[in-house]
Amino acid sequence: MKTPIVPFFISHRGCPHRCVFCDQRKISGAEGAIPSAGLILETIREYRRTSGRPAVEVAFFGGSFTSLPHSTQESLLFPLQPLIASGEVSSVRLSTRPDSLDSERAGFLRSLGVRTVEIGIQSMDDQVLSLAGRGHDAAAVERAFGCLKEQDLTVGAQLMPGLPGDTPEKSLDSLSRVLEMGPGFIRIYPALVIAGTGLADLHASGAYEPLSLEAAVALCKVMLHRSLLRGIPVIRIGLQPTADLQRAGTVLAGPWHPALRQLVEAELFHDLVSRLLGEQAPGGLSATVVCNPSRVSDVVGQGRANMDRLLREKGVRIEGVRTDPVYSSHEVAVILPDETRRGDLFNNIRYSTKDAYND
Ligand code: SF4
Structure with a gap:
């Protein structure tokens, strides 16, 4: 404590x-x-x-x-x-x-x-x-x-x-x-x-x-x-x-x-899930995300913003977010119909200076 x-x-x-x-x-x-x-x-x-x-x-x-x-x-x-x-x-x-x-x-x-x-x-x-x-x-x-x-x-x-x-x-x-x-x-x-x-x-x-x-x-x-x-x-x-x-x-x-920090963390997790989804073909695909219990709100985003964005950007409907304490607070898995993709903020995200500009 x-x-x-x-x-x-x-x-x-x-x-x-x-x-x-x-x-x-x-x-x-x-x-x-x-x-x-x-x-x-x-x-x-x-x-x-x-x-x-x-x-x-x-x-x-x-x-x-x-x-x-x-x-x-x-x-x-x-x-x-x-x-x-x-x-x-x-x-x-x-x-x-x-x-x-x-x-x-x-x-x-x-x-x-x-x-x-x-x-x-x-x-x-x-x-x-x-x-x-x-x-x-x-x-x-x-x-x-x-x-x-x-x-x-x-x-x-x-x-x-x-x-x-x-x-x-x-x-x-x-x-x-x-x-x-x-x-x-x-x-x-x-x-x-x-x-x-x-x-x-x-x-x-x-x-x-x-x-x-x-x-x-x-x-x-x-x-x-x-x-x-x-x-x-x-x-x-x-x-x-x-x-x-x-x-x-x-x-x-x-x-x-x-709650600025939460907006920032939700952005990070949006990017992580998005990277794991890769280039999905728009239309009808659904997935489940698994994360540490402490990260549910970051994965979902404020007002479900990340869910809506992933549907819009990747054509993927996130049907649910499951928690698993075995996952570290930096990792998630995306369960697709035929495969599971697991990744984390250390290995799956790289930002360039350009990513720090919002344009
Ligand atoms: S150094 Fe600047 S920031 Fe710090 S208390 Fe003084 S005026 Fe404020």
Whole structure:
């Protein structure tokens, strides 16, 4: 069972920047005051009590932790030390900017029980970073990775395809450079136009158009698949649907969907079943798909979208989806009247850069 995470949001705290896409308060749904030691300890106690688990992981999300004054970082980490020593807090994770990290700061985090650091990378293209007002270049990301790895910290990489000046090709190039650096996991947040941000002004003036939902799904599908092939987990696609984010007038434009990941996974499974069907002659053929129980909704697609598409594109009616726990979550079989074709996302799917474009 996964260790429960006790999250503290410190939105914009410590952050000397205002990136064009960012309104941390709306994204995280929290104002982001610095929690007191008392509040931290009480919240941890409450999580341990309600979860019934002996240990929890503490997370400081939002903002840029290592840009906070050193004394503030200490005020957040010092109260955890007795709990880390007793095993009640198993580890600490936090997020920060790449240019707010160096060997000394990485060592400081390691010494106080931090084991995972997420860095907002967004892109490895210097022009995209500059247009996004990030205030650092791709070399800063490489340096940050180096410092964190030196301390044996797990690095989480956040990428944001679809920023001004970005293209699917640049996003894929950013991903491969990040994969080369060996992150522990990746989050993909396609850029959204959120009210009150620089992107909102750019969009209103006609200078910026975000990805459409379809384009984001096509691009994220290829990004997810490439990460999968490298064995790097993508732990999130699309922002968490917080109440703030879902309030009318918050997301002004862009590929917003509360279940973006599911759309992306359903695309992958559509492509897998489609490859296994090959070139079927239109007209009357039917098939059954077998998959792991966790994958039924991905095989079927939202509103049976994949079933309808396969009938339209391949002339094959999928009569049923059967589950079999022996199948891994990456494989399916297609049972046709005279043969069964079994395959998986690793061996039966290859995407080119062109597949990341939705045209
Ligand atoms: S994305 Fe991070 S660095 Fe940029 S303004 Fe928001 S909190 Fe600051």
